[in-house]
Amino acid sequence: MQLFPCPFCGPREESEFHYGGEAGNLRPDGTDVTAERWAGYLHMRDNPKGPTREIWMHLTCGEFFAMSRDSVSHKVSGSSALGETEHGA
């Protein structure tokens, strides 16, 4: 069982966490957003092989946070509370 670091609770077992998506995928704003832009936000992903920054939820405390991880080795390099780059200003 791998341990993930919740920035609020500390290291916990991976099964306590839920993947929430790639960090920085911001919802488009305004009334003139094209179908392609919506499809990009809703469906298109970088899906990187190697270093990645993602949004996760710690199910037991209910908090969202950002985690930096390697998608090949699964090594976690850090986690932090959500900042402006993850959910917009």
Added chain:
Amino acid sequence: MTRHYSALSLLREGIAGQTGWEKAWRSPDPKASYDAIIIGGGGHGLATAYYLAKNHGVTNVALLEKGWIGGGNTGRNTTVVRSNYFYPESAAIYGLAHSLYKTLSKDLNYNVMFSARGILTLAHSEAGMETAARSVNAIQVNGIDCELFSVEDVRRVVPIYNFGPDARYPVYGGTWQPSGGTARHDAVAWGYARAASRLGVDIIQNCEITDFIIENGRCRGVVTSRGAIRAERTGMAVAGHSSVLAAKAGFRLPINSYALQACVSEPVKPILDTVVISPDTGVYVSQSDKGELVIGGALDRIPSYGQRGNLPVLEGVIAGMLEMFPIFGQLKMMRQWAGIVDVVPDSSPIIGESPLPGLFLNCGWGTGGFKAIPAGGTLLAHLLATGRHHDISRPFDLDRFARGRLIDEAAGSGIAH
């Protein structure tokens, strides 16, 4: 040299000391240019090469594989073939694959050991039975063979199932596709490779794509670890690594890559002669011709390119398998592994020209690519040969995500993916 596989050639080679067999496929050096390039030497890529040569007469083709053929998901799946899908578009594509599987051994002169042993998807509640009935109706309307099973039917087909009074997931019935079954996964890759090579396709292994050659906004070939190779049309069938190649070509795909695990037990005498899927335990089991129980389950819910898999899902799969078949509690597990699958929001494949003209896609099969190999090959070959969609592949174009015309099979398939 002996080329054709038959009882007679077996006998002849037996007498001759097995010295006359021709190599199953050639291993030529890559040429500087071809009529078409196929990236990915798994089942879908190899089938594409074969149908390009056989159906369209395009034989000046290179198939490029970064490792060895059949070493990715084609060698890592649980070999199930079925076509019991909910939507007509899906029934058409998986039905095409299923019908080609039935005669594949003969077509390829290679025994892929397709065995129509039937597939049982269980229902564990009254609500589950209602969903099963709806599913059976839809599948029958699609022209696919499928029956609604009662508890008695399930007991007849799988007498060793856990029908005990204290079963955590009691059986209420299920759906049954009698023509579904299994095929030998490696043989599918090797059979297509041998047949494609015979027709003139160059199969080039240990040849990794490092970049695309892009001129005037069009894909004109690839740069590889063995030099540049040019072609007017390039197709890619690389499953879980589709996003990695797409990034090199300058676009994104609606794909998340996840590890999908499977494991096999030690070989035992025949005890399970069908494929059993339990959506509630999230586990499915069949027995290989070698006698091993082949066990698969749900995805690891952590995006991953590591072909290993994590422990919590494996633990859940084994627990579910023991709940379904307590008799398997004495078995020793022999091997566990994972493949990297390309999961799409609507659980349906992506086939069509990519945002980079001249580059064509066959990806997004998620957890169910093996069963679709003959169709994926037929349809990508059609695109590469004609530049246009086959009627069956048109609904699966990448443009469906911007148009909102998704084909959401998550509910229609036996297991969530």
